[in-house]
Amino acid sequence: MNETKNLLAKALDFLGSYSLACILFLLLFILTLFGTLEQANSSLQDVRTKYFDSPFFLTEWGIPLPGASLLLGILFLNLLVGGMIRMRRTWSRVGIFVIHIGIAFLLLSGLVEGITSKKGSMMVWEGQTRSEFRSYYDWDVSILEELPEGRQRAYTIPYERLPRGGKPAVFRADGLPFEVQLSGFLRNCRPEFVQHGSDSVERGIVFRALPPAEEAEQNVPGITAAIVTKDLRREALLWGQQMQPFVTTIDGRRFALDLHQRRWPLPFSVTLRKFTHERHPGTMMDRYFSSDITRVENNVATDVHISMNDPMRHGGFIFFQSAWGPPNARPGQPRYSVFSVVENPADHGPLVALIIVAVGLLVHFLRKLALHIGAEARRRA
Amino acid sequence: MRYIASILLLAAVAAAAPWDERTVDLFTHLPVQEQGRVKPFSTIAAFSLLRMNHMRAFRDSEGKKHTPTEFLLEVLFRPDDARSEKVFLIENSDALDAIGLPHEGKKRRDRYSYDELAPARGRLFQLAHEYDRIKAQDRSPVQSEVIDLAHAFLEFEAFARFLDFGRSGDTVKKLKDGALSGEEAFRLFDGASALALFPPVDGAEEWLTPEDLVAMAAAGHPPAPEHVAMLEALERMAATESEAEFRSAASEFCGRSRQIATTRGEYRKIPLEVSYYKLDAFYNGLIVYVLGFLLVAATWLWPNKWLARAGLAATAIGLAYNAAGITLRCILLGRPPVLNLYDTIIFITAVGVLSALVIEFINRRRIGLAAAPILGAVGLFIARRYEVIESRDTLRQLQAVLDTNFWLATHVVCITIGYAAGLLASAIGHVYVLGRIFGLKRDDKSFYRNIARMVYGTLCFALVFSVVGTILGGIWANYSWGRFWGWDPKENGALLIVLAQLAMIHARMGGHIRDLGVSMSAVLGGMVVAWSWWGVNLLGVGLHSYGFTGGVWTGLIIFGLIEGLVIFAGVVSWLMSRSAAAATDSGAAEATTV
Numbered sequence: 001m002n003e004t005k006n007l008l009a010k011a012l013d014f015l016g017s018y019s020l021a022c023i024l025f026l027l028l029f030i031l032t033l034f035g036t037l038e039q040a041n042s043s044l045q046d047v048r049t050k051y052f053d054s055p056f057f058l059t060e061w062g063i064p065l066p067g068a069s070l071l072l073g074i075l076f077l078n079l080l081v082g083g084m085i086r087m088r089r090t091w092s093r094v095g096i097f098v099i100h101i102g103i104a105f106l107l108l109s110g111l112v113e114g115i116t117s118k119k120g121s122m123m124v125w126e127g128q129t130r131s132e133f134r135s136y137y138d139w140d141v142s143i144l145e146e147l148p149e150g151r152q153r154a155y156t157i158p159y160e161r162l163p164r165g166g167k168p169a170v171f172r173a174d175g176l177p178f179e180v181q182l183s184g185f186l187r188n189c190r191p192e193f194v195q196h197g198s199d200s201v202e203r204g205i206v207f208r209a210l211p212p213a214e215e216a217e218q219n220v221p222g223i224t225a226a227i228v229t230k231d232l233r234r235e236a237l238l239w240g241q242q243m244q245p246f247v248t249t250i251d252g253r254r255f256a257l258d259l260h261q262r263r264w265p266l267p268f269s270v271t272l273r274k275f276t277h278e279r280h281p282g283t284m285m286d287r288y289f290s291s292d293i294t295r296v297e298n299n300v301a302t303d304v305h306i307s308m309n310d311p312m313r314h315g316g317f318i319f320f321q322s323a324w325g326p327p328n329a330r331p332g333q334p335r336y337s338v339f340s341v342v343e344n345p346a347d348h349g350p351l352v353a354l355i356i357v358a359v360g361l362l363v364h365f366l367r368k369l370a371l372h373i374g375a376e377a378r379r380r381a
Numbered sequence: 382m383r384y385i386a387s388i389l390l391l392a393a394v395a396a397a398a399p400w401d402e403r404t405v406d407l408f409t410h411l412p413v414q415e416q417g418r419v420k421p422f423s424t425i426a427a428f429s430l431l432r433m434n435h436m437r438a439f440r441d442s443e444g445k446k447h448t449p450t451e452f453l454l455e456v457l458f459r460p461d462d463a464r465s466e467k468v469f470l471i472e473n474s475d476a477l478d479a480i481g482l483p484h485e486g487k488k489r490r491d492r493y494s495y496d497e498l499a500p501a502r503g504r505l506f507q508l509a510h511e512y513d514r515i516k517a518q519d520r521s522p523v524q525s526e527v528i529d530l531a532h533a534f535l536e537f538e539a540f541a542r543f544l545d546f547g548r549s550g551d552t553v554k555k556l557k558d559g560a561l562s563g564e565e566a567f568r569l570f571d572g573a574s575a576l577a578l579f580p581p582v583d584g585a586e587e588w589l590t591p592e593d594l595v596a597m598a599a600a601g602h603p604p605a606p607e608h609v610a611m612l613e614a615l616e617r618m619a620a621t622e623s624e625a626e627f628r629s630a631a632s633e634f635c636g637r638s639r640q641i642a643t644t645r646g647e648y649r650k651i652p653l654e655v656s657y658y659k660l661d662a663f664y665n666g667l668i669v670y671v672l673g674f675l676l677v678a679a680t681w682l683w684p685n686k687w688l689a690r691a692g693l694a695a696t697a698i699g700l701a702y703n704a705a706g707i708t709l710r711c712i713l714l715g716r717p718p719v720l721n722l723y724d725t726i727i728f729i730t731a732v733g734v735l736s737a738l739v740i741e742f743i744n745r746r747r748i749g750l751a752a753a754p755i756l757g758a759v760g761l762f763i764a765r766r767y768e769v770i771e772s773r774d775t776l777r778q779l780q781a782v783l784d785t786n787f788w789l790a791t792h793v794v795c796i797t798i799g800y801a802a803g804l805l806a807s808a809i810g811h812v813y814v815l816g817r818i819f820g821l822k823r824d825d826k827s828f829y830r831n832i833a834r835m836v837y838g839t840l841c842f843a844l845v846f847s848v849v850g851t852i853l854g855g856i857w858a859n860y861s862w863g864r865f866w867g868w869d870p871k872e873n874g875a876l877l878i879v880l881a882q883l884a885m886i887h888a889r890m891g892g893h894i895r896d897l898g899v900s901m902s903a904v905l906g907g908m909v910v911a912w913s914w915w916g917v918n919l920l921g922v923g924l925h926s927y928g929f930t931g932g933v934w935t936g937l938i939i940f941g942l943i944e945g946l947v948i949f950a951g952v953v954s955w956l957m958s959r960s961a962a963a964a965t966d967s968g969a970a971e972a973t974t975v
Binding site for chain 2: 017018019021022025026028029032033035036037039040044047048051052106110113119279280281282283285286287288289308309311318320322340341342344347350351353354357358361362365368369372373376380
C-alpha cells in the first residue's frame with residue numbers, strides 16, 4: 001500500500017516537476033520549429049492537421065514527434081499539479097500562481113475553441129442575400145429528395161465518414177429506397193474526358209488526382225458514388241465544383257446527390273447592400289475595404305458596416321471582412337464580398353487570459369526588480 | 382571648324398556646370414506622389430540612387446560628390462551627360478561576364494556608366510527575364526545582381542526619357558491648341574510616366590504624370606489650366622540652356638505644385654521629411670555609438686571615470702539620434718514606430734541600448750555601459766545595410782489588413798521590445814561565456830555571479846514582453862480575422878522565443894542550469910530571436926511575410942555559426958572546469974550543474 005502511495009507520489013512529483021515542464025517546452029519548441037519549416041513545402045492546413053491533431057507523427061524529414069494537442073494536454077496537467085495545486089503558497093509566489101492560472105485559462109479556452117468552434121466563409125454578391133456559411137476544408141455528401149409542395153428532405157454523409165481509400169463505404173438510411181456506396185475520394189482533383197480506357201464510369205469522364213493546393217481551401221475534391229438497389233446500380237462522379245448535382249429517379253421519387261462544402265445555417269440573413277474598396281493611390285495595394293450589409297432576424301432589419309479589423313458580432317457569430325472580388329470589376333459592375341464567419345464560445349478567452357497573465361507577470365517581476373534595485377542600492381551604500 | 386569646336390567646348394562647360402543651390406532646393410522640396418504617398422522629390426531621387434549606386438550620393442568624373450536631387454535633375458534635364466556618369470555599382474563582375482560585357486582594367490566591384498553598360502543591354506534584359514522566373518530564394522547572387530541591374534537600368538532610362546516631349550518643340554502649345562493628333566500626342570508623351578508630378582485639382586487622389594494628362598485629353602478631359610502651365614514650365618526647363626530661364630521655369634513649376642499640394646493638405650510634411658533625411662539620424666547615431674564604444678573600451682585599458690562618462694555621454698547622444706529618427710518617422714506616417722522590417726531594426730536597437738543603460742544605472746558595473754554602444758553600433762549598421770539591400774522607401778503605406786494603430790502600438794511594440802531584450806540578454810551572456818573562456822577576472826566570483834543575474838533579469842524582462850506581445854498578437858488575430866492562432870511562420874517565430882525563454886527560466890528555477898547554463902541559454906536565445914526576426918521571412922510564406930530579403934541568409938548562417946562556436950566553447954569550458962573540480966576533489970557537487 002505504501003509502495004503504491006510512494007509510486008503515486010513520485011508520479012505526481014514528476015507530473016508537476018520543472019523537469020517535465022522543461023521537456024515539454026523543448027518538445028513544443030522542436031515541434032513548432034519543424035512545423036514552421038515544413039510550411040515551405042506544404043499548405044498551412046496540412047501542417048496544422050499533422051502537427052496539432054495527431055498524437056504522434058513523422059516530420060517531413062522522418063523524425064517522430066508527439067503532436068501539439070498531446071503535449072499541450074500534458075502541459076496543462078503539469079501546470080495544474082506543479083504550478084497551482086502543489087506550489088508553495090507564499091506571498092513571493094503570488095505572481096507566478098496568477099500567471100499559471102492565466103496560462104491554464106488560455107489552454108482551456110483553446111480546447112473549447114478546438115472542440116466547439118465553427119469556422120467558415122460566406123461569399124455574397126451585392127444585392128444578394130445569404131443565411132448560411134460554408135466550411136473551408138470539410139466537404140459533405142448530401143442526398144436530397146424532392147417532396148411535394150417544393151419541400152425537401154436531406155440526408156448528409158459527413159466529411160469525416162467519406163472513405164479515404166480501400167473498400168467503398170456503404171450508407172443506408174430509413175426512408176431511402178437505395179444504399180449509397182462511396183469510393184475513391186480524392187482530396188484535390190479535376191474531371192477529365194478519356195477517349196479510351198477501362199476506368200471510366202460516366203460517359204468517359206474520370207477524376208485526375210492533383211497534388212494538394214498551396215492553400216488547403218483551394219483543394220477541390222471528388223468522389224465516386226453509386227446508388228444501388230436490388231435491381232439497379234447507377235454510378236456518378238461527384239466533384240466539388242460541378243454546377244449541378246447528380247439527379248436520379250428511383251421508384252418514381254427524385255433524388256439529388258451533391259458533394260459540397262459543409263454548410264451551417266445562420267439564425268439571420270445577410271444582404272450585401274454595398275461593397276466599398278479603396279487602394280493606395282497609384283498602387284495595387286488595398287488601403288481599405290468594407291461591406292454595408294442588412295441583417296434580418298425575426299423580421300427586424302438592421303444595417304451594419306463591416307470592415308477590416310472591425311467585424312460584426314451578433315448572436316454568437318462573428319463576421320470578419322476577409323476578401324472581395326472580382327478583382328477586375330469596373331466601376332459600377334457588381335462585386336462580391338467574402339466574410340470569414342466564426343462561431344466560437346471561447347471568443348473572449350484569450351483576452352481574459354492575457355489580462356490574468358499580464359497581472360501575474362507584473363506582480364512577480366516588478367517585485368523581483370524592486371528587490372534587486374534595493375539590494376544593489378545597499379551594496380553601493 | 383573652330384566655331385563648332387567652341388560650341389562643343391561651351392556645351393561641355395555647360396554640362397559640367399553644377400546645379401544652382403536655389404534650383405536644387407526648389408526640387409528637393411518638390412512634392413511627388415509615389416507608392417501611395419506624397420513625398421519630396423529628394424526622397425525619390427535618394428532611393429533611386431541607392432538602387433543604382435548603393436549610396437545616397439554619387440561622385441562625378443572629377444570626384445566631386447553630388448546629392449540625390451542633383452543626380453535626378455541631371456538624368457531628367459541633362460540625360461546625355463548623365464549617361465556618362467558612373468552611377469551603376471556592380472558588386473561582382475561575374476554579373477558582367479554573364480551579360481557578356483568586357484571589364485578589363487576594372488575592379489571586381491566597380492562603378493559603371495550607362496554608356497559603358499549599354500552595349501550589353503539586350504543580353505541584360507534577356508537574362509533578367511530568364512532569372513525572374515526563378516524563385517527569389519533559389520537565385521544565385523549573380524542572378525540576383527543581373528535582375529537588380531536590369532531594374533536599375535530601366536529606371537534610369539525611364540527618368541532619362543521622361544522629358545523627351547519637352548525637347549521636341551512646342552509640344553505643350555500644340556497640345557493646348559488641339560493641334561496634336563492623338564497618335565502624335567501618345568508618341569511624344571510615351572515614356573513621360575516615371576514621376577507623378579501633377580497634383581489633381583479636382584479632388585481625385587491619384588497624382589498624374591504627363592502621360593496621364595495626354596491620355597485624359599484624348600478621352601475628352603483637357604488638362605486643367607494649372608496643369609497646362611506646369612507642363613509648359615517643364616517644357617521650358619527641358620529645352621532651355623539658360624540657367625536663369627531654367628530657374629524661372631523651375632520656380633513656376635515648383636511653386637504651382639506646392640500651392641496645389643498645400644491646398645490639398647499634402648505639402649505639410651514635405652519639409653519635415655526633407656529635414657529627416659538631412660538629419661541622417663541613424664548614420665550619425667552609428668558614428669556616435671562607435672565613438673561611445675571606443676571610449677568605453679579605452680577604460681578597459683586605462684580605467685578612468687571621465688573616459689567612462691564620455692563613453693556614456695556618446696552612447697546617450699547616439700540613443701538621442703536613434704530616438705529622434707524613430708520619432709520623426711512616426712510623425713511622417715502618423716503611425717506607431719514599427720511597421721516593417723527596417724523599423725524593427727532601428728526600434729530594437731534603441732530599446733536594446735536603453736535597456737542596457739538602465740541595467741548600467743542599476744548595477745553600475747560598466748557591463749551595461751559596454752553592451753549599449755556595441756548593440757547600438759551593430760543595430761544601426763545592420764539598418765544601413767538592410768536599407769541598401771532593400772533600396773526602397775522605408776516609409777511605406779500599410780496593407781488594409783494592418784491598418785490599425787492600436788494593435789500596431791501594442792502587439793508589435795511589445796514583440797519588438799521582447800526581441801530587443803532577448804538580444805540584450807544574449808549580448809550580456811556573451812560577456813559571461815567569453816569571460817570564462819578567456820579567463821577574465823578568473824578569481825572574481827562575484828563578477829560572474831552579477832553578470833548571470835543581469836542575464837537572468839533581462840531574460841525575465843524579455844519573457845514578459847514576449848508573452849504579452851505574443852498573446853496580444855493572438856487577440857488581434859482573433860478579433861480581426863477570427864482565429865487566435867494560425868500557425869503562421871511569424872506567429873510561430875514569436876512562440877519559439879516564448880518557449881525557449883520559458884524553458885530557460887524553468888530550467889534555472891528547477892536547478893537544471895546555473896550561471897553558465899543561463900548565460901549559454903541566453904546566447905542560444907539570441908539565435909532563436911534572430912531566426913524569428915529574420916529567418917521566418919525567408920520561408921516566403923504566411924500572412925506576415927515581409928518578402929524575401931536577399932543576402933540575409935548568408936548573414937544569418939554566419940551569425941548562427943559564430944554563436945554555435947560560442948556555445949560550444951562554453952560547453953568545453955564547463956567540462957574543463959568540471960574535470961578540474963573533480964581533480965581537486967572539491968566542489969564537485971557544485972560543478973555538476975552548468
